[in-house]
Amino acid sequence: MIAIIGTWKMSSAGVFEAHDLLKGGAPAGDAVIHAVTRVEDEPAFCSVGYGGLPDRDGHVMTDAAYMDGATLRMGAIASAENIKNPILAARLLCGRETNCLLAGHGAELFAIRHGLDMRDMRTEESMRRWRQATQERPERLTAYTGHDTVCVLGLDAAGHLVAGVSTSGLFMKDPGRVGDSPIIGSGFYADDRYGAAAATGLGEDIMRGCLSYEVVSRMKHGQNPWEACQGALRELSARKIELGEDAGSISLIALAPDGSYGAATTLSCFPFAAARGDGHDLFVTDSHGKVRDVGEAELIGVD
Numbered sequence: 001m002i003a004i005i006g007t008w009k010m011s012s013a014g015v016f017e018a019h020d021l022l023k024g025g026a027p028a029g030d031a032v033i034h035a036v037t038r039v040e041d042e043p044a045f046c047s048v049g050y051g052g053l054p055d056r057d058g059h060v061m062t063d064a065a066y067m068d069g070a071t072l073r074m075g076a077i078a079s080a081e082n083i084k085n086p087i088l089a090a091r092l093l094c095g096r097e098t099n100c101l102l103a104g105h106g107a108e109l110f111a112i113r114h115g116l117d118m119r120d121m122r123t124e125e126s127m128r129r130w131r132q133a134t135q136e137r138p139e140r141l142t143a144y145t146g147h148d149t150v151c152v153l154g155l156d157a158a159g160h161l162v163a164g165v166s167t168s169g170l171f172m173k174d175p176g177r178v179g180d181s182p183i184i185g186s187g188f189y190a191d192d193r194y195g196a197a198a199a200t201g202l203g204e205d206i207m208r209g210c211l212s213y214e215v216v217s218r219m220k221h222g223q224n225p226w227e228a229c230q231g232a233l234r235e236l237s238a239r240k241i242e243l244g245e246d247a248g249s250i251s252l253i254a255l256a257p258d259g260s261y262g263a264a265t266t267l268s269c270f271p272f273a274a275a276r277g278d279g280h281d282l283f284v285t286d287s288h289g290k291v292r293d294v295g296e297a298e299l300i301g302v303d
């Protein structure tokens with residue numbers, strides 16, 4: 001059984017194309033890379049790759065990760081600038097015994113040395129947002145006024161699972177801030193034996209629950225992907241509420257080795273794209289765990 005799932009509506013075109021690649025026999029890694037790079041290259045998606053959300057200093061700093069569920073190897077970059085496709089750097093780093101997570105200058109040098117394309121990731125639009133945020137309402141800035149990571153989980157015909165994630169992180173983040181996305185077990189996890197999971201939302205909260213590992217661990221203990229996502233998120237939300245906080249903003253996706261998938265969110269509307277066997281669709285779920293199959297038209301104006 002082949003299957004693929006991606007976060008947010010912005011992933012849908014790439015996920016559906018990647019589904020076709022899987023149907024044609026492509027390995028999960030190639031399918032995931034296809035879906036993620038498609039989002040990275042599209043400047044209209046302002047939270048990932050080219051045209052991403054700048055940090056406080058006006059730099060677009062990216063985080064990305066790639067994990068191979070067959071070997072449990074991962075590669076990731078953090079706080080890296082000007083790498084055209086951060087997910088390609090993460091994939092190249094996957095499989096190394098040491099030095100598989102590179103940050104900042106080291107990640108950029110690695111990309112250059114391996115011949116990856118470099119580009120100024122700022123666009124007119126990303127700089128317009130930055131100028132507006134700094135000049136017009138500096139006193140109202142919070143770390144979490146913009147976000148959204150593309151996370152894609154793929155399962156190929158050989159039964160291999162791969163997770164890939166890419167983001168520019170929080171809008172107006174402090175220079176050097178790293179979220180959950182390049183952190184194994186928090187932003188992503190994949191193990192061919194039990195399943196794969198990934199997270200989007202406030203990284204500082206996602207890391208508190210090591211949520212992607214928690215989801216895969218629940219699948220290991222017999223939960224299906226829906227139960228695992230819902231259970232992991234409910235547990236962290238309940239603890240946050242006990243601590244006097246709100247549930248925050250977190251969404252999860254998961255994919256099992258049998259091709260079944262699941263999601264959970266604290267939001268009122270979390271869109272995701274999923275494909276399994278021959279069919280593919282766009283769905284939304286909410287904080288009550290209700291899920292609906294929706295058309296593109298219903299999500300106009302939503303990323």
Ligand code: ASP
Pocket residue numbers: 146147148149167168169170178179180181199200201202203204
């Ligand atoms: N998780 C990302 C981060 O904290 C942002 C997001 O997914 O919205 O950097």
